[in-house]
Amino acid sequence: MLDSTLKTQLSAYLERLVRPVVLTASTNDTARSAEMVELLTEIAELNDKVSVAVDGTDIRKPSFSLTSPGVDISLTFAGLPMGHEFTSLVLALLQVGGYPPKVEQELIDQIKEIDGQFTFETYFSQSCQNCPDVVQALNLMAVLNPNVKHVAIDGSDFQDEVNAREVMSVPTVYLNGEVFGQGRMELGEIVAKIDTGSADKAAARINAKDAFDVLVVGGGPAGAAAAVYAARKGIRTGVAAQRFGGQVLDTMSIENLISVPHTEGPKLAMALEQHVKEYDVDIMNLQTATGLARKGDLVEVTLESGAVLKSKSVILSTGARWRQMNVPGENEYKNKGVAYCPHCDGPLFKGKRTAVIGGGNSGVEAAIDLAGIVAHVTLIEFDTKLRADQVLQDKLRSLPNVTIIMNALTTEVTGDGTKVNGLAYRDRTTGEDHHVALEGIFVQIGLLPNTDFLKGTVDLSPRGEIIIDAHGATSMDGVFAAGDCTTTPYKQIVIAMGLGATAALGAFDHLIRTSVPAETAAKKEEVAA
Structure with a gap:
């Protein structure tokens, strides 16, 4: 099933295994089961730390679990994790095999300390670009904490189950038999939902932060570009984002980003975040802005958690969301058709x-x-x-x-x-x-700017877009904006990036023109006296 190039790449990854991995298959006499066994056999042939067993005990067939002898892990794929989910399989192999995840240690410790019994089931489709984040997050939790069990289910292989549960949107996650969530969810978001008190702790940490020089609100292409340009000026930069990547995460194919003939949204989103992390930028994910106000020399951004961030300047890059039809039945049957x-x-x-x-x-x-x-x-x-x-x-x-x-x-x-x-x-x-x-x-009727929380604070167009000038400045002193949430007539990734850079440069220019060093101000007062 795997071509020679993919086998070579996977073999190199499997060299990182530090402990054995056992792939235990449950099969029936279908062609799909035969494909699964073929896939597992090819993987096992690439590294002697990987072995395959067949026991047929899982209720879902075809399926296979990943375990390591002496380690309590309950992680299963029902169906074939190909397409977008092949990366999830590779990461599961590495993590079950003892390779450390690229996750903040604080979050790893939090996962390990979660108490209770959590059985997650995630329905995915191989063409879903949102599903891997959820599958990979829950797989990692199952590796780190024996109280967490996870089964990732390819909905197309288990249509009867999908129909019985009336799953009409992926990813759909069940926890202990009840719907837990639908749509893209990041690891920290999932942990916060099951770890009581974590949201209050996170809000307290945010409240304790010193004021930034530039605070970027939003983590799409505009926000990422703004963060990079601001950080390169050597000033204190922060990013508060609901999800890094924004609408890009929901874009399947990108073929008009100059110098990049073809990429996919999730790949570009990951590259944007990695680029920002090259600099000393304080990234705060899973944060939704609900208020904006100027308080003296600072601008305050209130978050959904109740926490407040302060900054000398702010760049709004909150992007846009799918426009709804606003007809009876639409909300009632969202994710139900x-x-x-x-x-x-x-x-x-x-x-x-x-x-x-x-x-x-x-x-x-x-x-x-x-x-x-x-x-x-x-x-x-x-x-x-x-x-x-x-x-x-x-x-x-x-x-x-x-x-x-x-x-x-x-x-x-x-x-x-x-x-x-x-x-x-x-x-x-x-x-x-x-x-x-x-x-x-x-x-599929277009987008609406995510600017509802800004009504009455900065000037908006009749369509709710933030009105900006050539420098990216808004009607509020020290507040700039960029990307799809603004009055720019063309909503394109490359244009959002350019606007993000413009807003960052505008914010920096604002800072150097309005921030007067204390000793200079004192001398001016002496001369005036």
Whole structure:
């Protein structure tokens, strides 16, 4: 299953193992089981510390566990962890084999001290770019703490289970049989949810921090660029981010970042964070800003935890989020048939009827991708014509299982109380109401700036974007902004990076013009006297 290049790379990684790893398979007579055994055998052949056993005791088949003799670890993959999850398998091999994780020691110690019994089950799809973070986080917790057990389940291999639990979005995580969370979650976020009191401790640590020279709020391309440019000036720089990478983490393919012919969002997000970490930057992840205010010579940023960060200047790079339809049923059936990431959740709708809302590039691309997986795709566009690039429109119209409905207003998401069963729309020409029976709806109608918490503090456009000048400055003295949350007309990664650099340089210029050394100020007072 593994080509020669991949085997060579994996063999080099496995040289880092410090203790044996046993891969124990549970199989049946399906072709999928045969593929799994082939994969495990090929891995074992690459290093003599890895061995394969078959016992068939796991209730899910095919599946395999990773253990090390004498070490209490409960970590299992149900299905084949290929695609985006192959990296999760490699990391699991290394960590079960005793290779130390690249995680802050404070967080490792916190995980080891968690008390209780935690059995996690994570449903993933191989095409989901959000899933590996969750799978890898829970795998690591299972390696570090015997109280934590984890099973990573490929939803496409266990459709009956997915249908029974009505899993319609990945990653979906169950804890002790109950839904724990859906969507991307970082290691620290998961630990905070199960470790009572950790949030208060984190807030206390943040409150105790001295004032920054530049505080960047947001960790997307704009925020990362701003942090790098500020830190290179030798000034005290901090980053408070809900998740490092921002919307980039939800982007599958990136082909227009100059000098990088092709990359994927999660890879770029990791590179952004690694670049920032090359400098002395205080990165505070899992932090959501809820308030902004000037207090004397400092700007204060209030966080969701109640903690307050202080800085001489602030750069807002809070990015944007998926725009919702705002129709009845949308919120009720979110993650129950209503989804926003076709790459992540598309495989869960294999053989089913779906709709895509939106006729721009993202909507048409989503419809094309889904057409290769689902039974049928209905694309609904509000305008009288599609707005996607012509090459995408031509591809879409060539697909036999796609219906395009234009000049249509979506009016309601319908369901049976537990999951989506259709969508209602109104023909804008005739005024007639229609209903389409389907199981999934993918909303692709653009983005909204994450600026709700700024209303009444800095000037915003009618669309809620932060108004900035050529230096990235906002209407509040000492506060700058960059990226998709601003009035820049083009929401592109390369433009966000440039705006981040501009805002950092603007903030530095502000600091050197407004910060007067104490002895200089005293001399001015003496002269004035």
